[in-house]
Amino acid sequence: xxxxxxxxxxxxxxxxxxxxxxxxxxxxxxxxxxxxxxxxxxxxxxxxxxxxxxxxxxxxxxxxxxxxxxxxxxxxxxxxxxxxxxxxxxxxxxxxxxxxxxxxxxxxxxxxxxxxxxxxxxxxxxxxxxxxxxxxxxx
Amino acid sequence: xxxxxxxxxxxxxxxxxxxxxxxxxxxxxxxxxxxxxxxxxxxxxxxxxxxxxxxxxxxxxxxxxxxxxxxxxxxxxxxxxxxxxxxxxxxxxxxxxxxxxxxxxxxxxxxxxxxxxxxxxxxxxxxxxxxxxxxxxxx
Amino acid sequence: xxxxxxxxxxxxxxxxxxxxxxxxxxxxxxxxxxxxxxxxxxxxxxxxxxxxxxxxxxxxxxxxxxxxxxxxxxxxxxxxxxxxxxxxxxxxxxxxxxxxxxxxxxxxxxxxxxxxxxxxxxxxxxxxxxxxxxxxxxx
Numbered sequence: 538x539x540x541x542x543x544x545x546x547x548x549x550x551x552x553x554x555x556x557x558x559x560x561x562x563x564x565x566x567x568x569x570x571x572x573x574x575x576x577x578x579x580x581x582x583x584x585x586x587x588x589x590x591x592x593x594x595x596x597x598x599x600x601x602x603x604x605x606x607x608x609x610x611x612x613x614x615x616x617x618x619x620x621x622x623x624x625x626x627x628x629x630x631x632x633x634x635x636x637x638x639x640x641x642x643x644x645x646x647x648x649x650x651x652x653x654x655x656x657x658x659x660x661x662x663x664x665x666x667x668x669x670x671x672x673x674x675x676x
Numbered sequence: 677x678x679x680x681x682x683x684x685x686x687x688x689x690x691x692x693x694x695x696x697x698x699x700x701x702x703x704x705x706x707x708x709x710x711x712x713x714x715x716x717x718x719x720x721x722x723x724x725x726x727x728x729x730x731x732x733x734x735x736x737x738x739x740x741x742x743x744x745x746x747x748x749x750x751x752x753x754x755x756x757x758x759x760x761x762x763x764x765x766x767x768x769x770x771x772x773x774x775x776x777x778x779x780x781x782x783x784x785x786x787x788x789x790x791x792x793x794x795x796x797x798x799x800x801x802x803x804x805x806x807x808x809x810x811x812x813x814x815x
Numbered sequence: 816x817x818x819x820x821x822x823x824x825x826x827x828x829x830x831x832x833x834x835x836x837x838x839x840x841x842x843x844x845x846x847x848x849x850x851x852x853x854x855x856x857x858x859x860x861x862x863x864x865x866x867x868x869x870x871x872x873x874x875x876x877x878x879x880x881x882x883x884x885x886x887x888x889x890x891x892x893x894x895x896x897x898x899x900x901x902x903x904x905x906x907x908x909x910x911x912x913x914x915x916x917x918x919x920x921x922x923x924x925x926x927x928x929x930x931x932x933x934x935x936x937x938x939x940x941x942x943x944x945x946x947x948x949x950x951x952x953x954x
Contacts, residue, residue, distance in 0.1 A: 643849055648848065649846060651846055652850060652851060653864075654849070657906050675857075
């Protein structure tokens with residue numbers, strides 16, 4: 538889906554009112570007409586729900602690796618990394634694949650710095666997708 | 677559902693401890709016995725999952741328009757607007773309606789200021805509902 | 816699931832860059848190899864999706880009580896309480912149990928301080944679970 542996004546970075550400073558003497562500041566990465574892949578507000582980084590690139594025929598493990606690689610990249614662009622993850626929402630289309638997704642996840646996370654996490658089953662935007670992950674991080 | 681909510685605004689300043697010399701401040705709008713429609717913590721605005729008013733028989737597009745209109749109103753009351761959206765979670769009851777929801781969403785968002793977003797399929801509180809949207813914004 | 820978590824608290828101060836003259840600070844509680852039960856960033860507390868202890872055969876009401884008791888405990892360890900809830904995501908495996916879950920929830924929340932909330936139906940990690948709740952709070 539990255540093709541539908543421009544690579545624009547919008548930094549908005551100020552706004553209708555300022556509190557505590559500091560201006561509101563929102564920074565957006567890969568901002569498309571529907572969503573941004575990353576939105577940074579002060580020192581909190583919100584990523585979009587990320588799915589695998591070219592998912593067709595890819596296993597849950599392969600899709601999870603693709604997703605976590607993209608998350609690494611978005612976090613790097615935002616000036617942070619997985620050791621600063623705060624929270625993660627994971628959706629998988631079949632709980633039968635829970636252990637397979639977890640094996641890739643457990644090998645990826647920063648030991649001692651794991652986020653709060655919830656995983657539930659849900660049907661995703663395309664039947665090719667088996668996993669979707671949305672995280673919040675500090676920077 | 678607005679009838680079950682009072683129009684109370686509760687501002688709580690202080691708390692058990694204060695950091696960085698600034699008091700914790702939580703502001704709540706349309707606070708009912710079950711949930712608030714908007715909760716503002718410092719400069720972050722959390723809205724409840726919003727569903728359409730009078731959803732019975734309404735299409736996905738009509739429900740999405742009702743929801744986004746309510747979100748505009750809640751954001752305005754919180755002192756902000758859709759150009760400051762940070763993150764959005766969308767649930768639809770049937771992915772067959774994904775494009776119909778997206779058409780209304782895409783026409784509504786502030787160009788260049790789109791939030792991080794995830795959409796998954798889920799059954800909602802009443803079978804009349806086809807869409808539910810929960811956002812986080814800056815103010 | 817608490818057996819799989821150590822009781823470690825990791826406090827990380829500083830990081831690659833500091834803004835507004837204050838260091839990034841992340842505090843984690845019950846950090847395991849997969850997730851932490853609570854992650855605190857500045858004055859925002861993110862809890863994991865919490866499920867009932869020993870869920871087998873427990874009703875929706877009993878599971879909800881177990882979950883909310885655990886949330887009370889995690890919030891207390893984080894230096895806060897349910898009157899500072901900002902946002903809640905609730906997943907139930909069958910909307911038929913919505914009213915049963917709500918009765919326990921409504922009796923638990925702090926009157927006048929209810930969070931923004933969304934509840935949708937989803938299959939959870941084990942068929943024994945009927946409810947899962949993930950909250951964000953201020954402290």
